[in-house]
Amino acid sequence: MKRSSGARLCATAALGALSLSLLTACSDEGSKESADPKASSSSSAPASSAPAAKALTTAELEKLLLAQGELKGYKVDSGNDTLPASKKQVKTDKPACDPLAWATAGLAPGDTDANASNTVSEDKSSAATAKPTDIEAAFDVDLTFVGLSSYEGDGAEKAMKAVSDGVTACAGGYGLAADGEKSKVTKVTAEKGATKGDETVAFSEDVDMDGEGTATFHTVVMRKGNTLASFYTVNFAAFSKGGEMGDVPAAVVDAQVAKLK
Template sequence: MKRTSGARLCSTAAIGALSLALLTGCSSDDGSKKGSGDSKGSSSSSSSSSSGSDAKALASAELEKLLLAQGDVKGYKVADGDDTLPKSKSVVKTDKAACDPLAWATGGLAPGDTDANVSNSVSTDKASDAPTSLDDAGEADIEGAFDIDMTFVGLSSYDGDGAEKAMKAVSDGVTACAGGYALKAEGETSKVTKVATDKGTGGGDEAVAFSEVVDMDGEGTATFHAEVIRKGNTVATFYTVNFAAFGDGGDMGPVPAAVITAQLGKLK
């Protein structure tokens, strides 16, 4: 794997302050950019289970207790999303309204109409394998340090059939936005060139998985994967970034099944 110093700086910046703006705007001479959209696929499946017209949304404080916490997923560490995810939908804009739910889902935001939304991030824990000092770190150690999956997890809750409507909005968006869309976040613009149904882990009562191909400032493309899963009147969103893949302009890889399974296990 060959990575220029620009890519290293981009990845370092992303790890240090992984905001959507940095992922979207972190560009360099080698084209290491974008963390808002991406590549390949989206698959949806559903069951007959419904959240029910009398369902009541959980408060955000209740949702916080249902988010994955440290120790819930072996081999992963959990951090709050305060410094890594957009604070509200108002800072995430697309050029096609039908694509908004996709953009929101990839940013840990509620894909449907609700104010009950919380998020955090779950990343591969490589601390035990890391060198104890920079003097001990070789090229392989540096490259390996970037091979970390970080998954943005969002939970949102809805009254009535709001959760089902949110799922439909995502599913419809995958179809409507197949040819791509433009995304602007924190003043930086990304271009998603393709959206497609993906094969996901699934689970819950209803699931939609999709991938997006993102233009890396004309320096190739990168593919990102997301899953949106409903359990009752709660919707969980998952979106994974792998920092090593930025330098390669490649595929970020699927959302880790362990993360999805653990999160769904905590939902009522």
Template sequence: MKRSSRARTGATVAVSVLSLALITGCGGESDGSGDSKDTESSSSQTQAAKALSAAELEKLLLAQGEVKGYKVASGDDTLPKSKTEVKTDKAECDPLAWATAGLAPGDTDASASNTVAEDKASTATAQPEDIADAFNVAMTFVGLSSYEGDGAEKAMKAVSDGVSACAGGYGLTADTEKTKVTKVAAAQGSGGGDESVAFTQDVDMDGEGTATFQTEVVRKGNTIATFYTVNFAALGTGEAAEIPAAVVEAQVAKLK
């Protein structure tokens, strides 16, 4: 099998395992421990917060036409349906894997997810050869989850703690497919919301080197948004696909 084909196969494994294509999250100048804004006031508000339902979260997800240059899809064909489909060999790494897969990183049953992909055909600068290359498209997996009381803050801490605890990597299984995350490191994210954490993950590409992916987790009140972007055409560059700032900003702006 050709190297590029093996790499894409490995990426697909990690993708379905962790969100459709692999792995990725941090805020501002954060070192991975989380970037808080007005912690005391926001904490008092979240203590009394009530979780939104899955149906309410669905309405808060980005919809078609809300972000110029991007197409929105349900993600039903690509994202895991539940946490039972995504397993790691280290419990402390679970929140990282779940966040990357568009699942709730914390303890809640209220969640919703979709995908937001570049719509190159809608941009004036799109070139025919680019449009024909199905792999050269950045797709972002977006997940929303809502929590009672301070559950959202606890979930953010679990993600932040996981970045440190899983620095040496972990094993990941999704739909019986196994892959290996070889390294986890804090990254710089958008710094949006009340608190944000971002991290990169290096994934073993079936013995054909590694690929790096980034995930960002943002809390606004008692709702958490997760973002993970993959571009198969960029797998061989050694750099993580950038999570579109426009997508993060638009989604966080819709949260209550």
């Protein structure tokens, strides 16, 4: 199978989550990863109205992101090597699907410039001394892309509706281009996510793995007041094989939402 941008994603993400020795293994064994894994999308919880508030700035959102040491058993990285810098780098062939693609990339799913993101991964620092036979187990690591965005007026509610509407409109899939690499989401499915804050939309996406079957990714978007938090998780071991990525870790969601005002 051709080596895709998924392998590069695995390598750069591993830089912040694993040792340099395991980074080499990621490059060697990640060739079956898809060009741009898209979280499968799905369902939403009932929305509740919240008083309009002034949008937070990007600087304020950065302070609200989970920081290193705030969640036991997890490592926090800036995500500069894994997350796109702007929406211009993430394009779909169906405008209604844009909010889904943005949410999986840690970008604001709605109309705002106030956006901050990072990555949170399981802390498997002991993997640095793992024996060769333990490599696969060491790469059984969940990496979660976390994005925060803030909106004026009812912008947050509109952004949540755009995500929810996108899950329905894009059920049959869509094409995606990110950093010059193209991939195909073949199916989007609404899922039932635990309600946190004021409103929740959860969905899964089946992604074509370069013709070698599909992989299923999960995304959760939550609203607390006029701030949205998005979560998208990749598991390195599952990513290299295709199949189910597993759910977004509840511990990451709970800890991040608890920090929002």
